[in-house]
Amino acid sequence: MSEIRIVQEHSLNPEQARAAAQQVAQRIAAEYGLDCKWDGDVLRFGRSGVEGDLSLEGQRAALRIRLGVFMGVFAPAIEAKVTDKMRKVFAPA
Template sequence: MADINITQEHSLDPAQARAAAEKVAQKMAQEFDLACTWQGDVLRFERSGVEGSLTLAPEQAQMKIKLGFLLSAFSSSIESKVAENMRKVFAGAA
């Protein structure tokens, strides 16, 4: 198992942050075939071998991903893709 933790700072109001999180979720759903659901300010996602959450807080978004054994070999490339996507989306939405 591999754990990925990414924190992205932002200066968005709650509605803008949620819209940015939706963009991140859509991109992840396409690239990694994930099912996503909101639980308050936490976007949860999963599929076989992957589970995680994107938590929205004032001025930051925190992504936590747990990869199963097979996907853990790709953890660094997955982390860099997700981090880049979060940077683009949360900075671009400002």
């Protein structure tokens, strides 16, 4: 099982950070067919072979994705796409 961890610092207020997290989730959910659900300040997502969460912790967003054997082959491409999206949506205004 492969694991991807991305931490993105930001200066957004809690509402803006949640909206940014939702943008990231919608993008990866659409692209990889994931189900997403908020659990407090943690957005959990998954499907067969993929699971993870996006936590909002003060001025940082921490993303963790665990990929099964088949999806692990795509880990570098997934990490690059998600890192880019997080940088864009959590960037300072």
